[in-house]
Amino acid sequence: MxxxxxxxxxxxxVADSRELRTELSDVHGVSGAPVSLLGDDTTATTLEGPAPSFVISRVTAREFDERTLKTRFEDLEWLEAVARAHHDVVQTIARHGTVLPLRLATLYQDDDRAREALAAGRGVFAERLALLHGRSxxxxxxYVGSAGPPDDRAAADPASTTPVGPGKAYLRRRRAQHTVQETHYRNAQVAAENIEALASRYTTHRVRHPAQRGALAGPEENVLNDAYLVPDDRAQGFRTALTAxxxxxxxxxxxVTGPWAPYSFAMPPQPSDPPREDVAREDGARDDPLPDGPAP
Known part of the structure; x- marks a missing residue:
């Protein structure tokens, strides 16, 4: 370099291991660059168990420096490609062991700066890796469905033989539509309460994300958007219970979607001297471009 x-x-x-290094030997990430592990030599003597390491690749400064990123992050096609590559690397690791995902475009000037950040955060990283071990x-x-367009049948009064004018019929249809929609919202509240009660039996942690809006939610209204940390041996029971x-x-x-790498339960480092740490999604939001991710 x-x-x-x-x-x-x-x-x-990740927790460094020979097996993981082997798995990563053929993995490529952002811009097709080969992926590898970067460790902090001081960690092995100060922590028990495998040493936390960064999963890294090298990218060109001309493509990822601060000035370029300001423009690039407005290019949705480029952003999606980077997000997919980032997500694929994280998901590959998650299939083979515990992973603490970091934010999209977490960058350092060089390996030495990255090692400094790893050394500074090694205690926190070790604690989070221990928390996430065996969990996904x-x-x-x-989602709440629409009540649909007003139904002409809703305007009919079976107890009355008096013809109903178009204005009154319209108001009756609107009231009927509103009643159906209110029922849907009440049912959604019941579902949310049932989810909370059932999830407590299977999960260890929960993060509440903002409900999705617009195209991300589709034709239905998203009213609850939670992420749960679930021990792997309880995952099937969790999925079955909540789906019903x-x-x-x-x-x-x-x-119910998963299992995913634990993005919602990660603690990204704060680089001391990066060219820039840009974020494709803000903390707590699941409106990110990560493909098929835990969406939030």
Whole structure:
């Protein structure tokens, strides 16, 4: 690596092991660059167990420096490609062991700066890796369906033989539509309460994300968007129990997705001297471009 021409791109923190190094030997990340582990030599003597390491690759400074990123992060096609590459690396690691995902475009001037950050955060990283060991993230969303257009039948009064004018008929249809929609919202509240009660039996931690809006939510209204940290040996029971929550509730759909790398439960480092740490998604938001991710 020629000084100044490349930056160190960090995907995640992992517990270093020979097996993981083997798994990563054929993995490529952002811009097709090979992925490797970067360790802190002082960690092995101060912590018990495998040493936390960064999962890294090198990217060109001309593509990822601060000035360029300001423009690049407005290019959705480029952003999606980087996000997919980042996500694929993290998910590959998650299939083979515990991973602490870091934010999209976590960058350092060089490997030495990255090692300094790893050394500074090694205690926190070790604690989080221990917390996440044997657990995965699962997403749970509740959607409310539309009541649909007003039904002419709703304007009819079976007890009356008096013709109803168009104005009154319209108001009756709107009231009927409103009543149906209110029922859907009440059912969604019941579903949310049932989810909270059931999830407590299977999960260890929960993060509540803002409900998705617009195109991300689709034709339905997203009213609940939670992430749960679930021990792997309870995952099947968790999925089965929560999928059945809304079976008998009209106008409500519950979506359970996972397992995912634990993005919602990670603690990204704060680089002391990076060229820039840009974030494709803000903390607590699941409106990110990560493909098929725990969405939030």
């Amino acid at each position: 020629t000084g100044g021409e490349h930056l160190t791109y960090v995907y995640a923190v 993230e699962w997403g749970v969303k509740v 929550v809304a079976v008998d509730l009209d106008g409500v759909r519950v979506e």
